[in-house]
Amino acid sequence: MKKISLTLIGLYLLFLHGFSQVTDQYSNIFKAKKLKLTEVNLVSSYYNQDGNHSAVTGGIGTEKLTDLANMLELKLVGYGETGLKHTILAGIGLDHHTAASQKYISKTGASSPDGTRVYPSVNWTVENEDKGTEFGVGTYLSNEYNYKSFSLDAHVGYKNKTGGEFGLKTSAYWDQVVLIYPSELIPTASTDVTPYNIDVIKTSASKSSGGTTSSGGYTFHNESSIPTSPRNTYTSSFTYSQVLNKSAQMAILLDLVKQDGWLGLPFHRVFFTDGTEKIENLPHSRFKIPLGFRFNYFSGDNLIVRSYYRYYTDDWGLTSHTASLELPYKITPFFSISPFYRYYTQTATKYFAPYMKHAPTDTYFTSNYTAAAFNSSFFGTGFRIAPPNGIGDTYLSTLEIRVGHYTQTTDLNSNVISFHFTWK
C-alpha cells in the first residue's frame, strides 16, 4: 500500500512539474479571454421503488420510496494570459424523497417519511491544450437530515499524440453520520424521559430547530441535538483511454477506495435468532477495488455499440460483476434512440443474514439487503435530440430522455425517468 501511495505522489509531482513549464512563447500569441458561460445543464429524474426487505425494519417490511432529483450545472470557459484554458463547473443539486420505511425509525411509525438533500459543487480545471496536460481541483458539499458530507478532490490528465489519455483523480470525503437510532434502541443516557417514556425522532431537515421539545406525551429530538459520528472515504481513480481506430475506442477505469469510521447506518435494525434486537454493526474499515472497462464502436453509418464491464471486490467478502450494453441508433444525424440492458450480480458480504437469522454471538451483523447475494437487471430506452441550430432555433441544444425499469432477485422493483437539457 505504501508503494502505491508513493507512486501516486510521484505521478502528482510529475504532472505539477509539467504545469510549471509554461513557456513565454505563447504569451505573444494568445490573448486572454474572460470566463464566459458556455453551457448550462439541467438533469431531472423521478424514481420510485417497491420491495419488502427494508433494513430499517430488520430485513422485512416495505421499501416503498419515491425520489425527485434535480441537478443544475453551469460551465464557464476562459483563457489566461499564457494561453491556458480555464474551465469552471459549478453545480447545485436538490433531491426530495419519501420513504415508507423511514416512518418506522420510530417504533410507532411516527417519524417523518420524507427528506431533502442539497449538494452544491465547484470544479476548476486548467488545461494546456498544446501539451495535452490538465490539472484541476474541486469541492463538494452534501447536506441532509441524517448525513453530512464534505469533499475535496484533485485531478491530473495527460493526452499523448497517439490517441491515449491518462487521468488520475484523488478524492477525500469527510462525512458525518447523524446517530438517529430506532426509537426503542436510543441509549438511555441521551433519552429525555417523559411521563409516557415515548420518543420520536424527527427526520425531516425542514423541521429542525435544535434541542428537544415535548408535546402530547412525546419527546421530539430535533436534528441538531443528535450526536454524529465520522465516516471518511479516500479514493484514487485511474483512467486510461485509447483510440483504437477511426471507429473504436476503449477505456480502463480503476478505483482504490479506503473507508473508515461508522460504515453502517444507526437506524438499521437487526433481529437475532433469540428474538433480541440491535442496530446493525459493521467493521470500521473497508477497502474496495472496482475495475471497469469500456469499449465503444461506431458500426456502419447509424449504429453505435456502447459496452461496459466492471469487476468489484472488497475486504468484506463482496464480489460483483456488472455488464451493460447500449445500442444508440441514429434515425437521423440529430435524433437517436438508445435501447440499453445492464446485468449485475453480487455475492453476500460476510456480515449479512436475513431477518432473525443472526446468532446473538455474532460480532458484526446487518440485515441490509444491499449486502445480500442477488442479481439485478436494468433495461430501458433513451432518446436524444440535438439539432445543429438548437431545438426550435433556441439556445436549447440537446434534449435527452431515459426511461428504465430495474428488478432485483430480492423482489425489489423500480422505475426511473430522467431528462437532460443542455443550453449552449
Add this chain to the structure above:
Amino acid sequence: MKTLKQKMYLFFTSILSLFFVTSCETVREYQKNRLNDSEMALSTRRAEKNELNFMSYKEGASGANGGKTGGGCGCN
C-alpha cells in the same frame, strides 16, 4: 479462496496485459468525426447520474464508472 492480495495482483496483471494486447492505429484529427460523436463518449451520460445514484444505494458495489465512489447521502 483468493486473498485480497492475490485479487489485487490479478487486477494489475489484467490491466498491464490489456495495454500489451491493444493494437492501435494512428487516427488524424480529420478522421475523428465518428470518435467525436457524443454517443461515442467514454463516460456515463449526464442523464444516467441518478440511475447510478439509486444503484449505489441498492447494490453493494460501486465505482469505476467515472463517478462518485463514496461519501454523501449515506450510500456506499
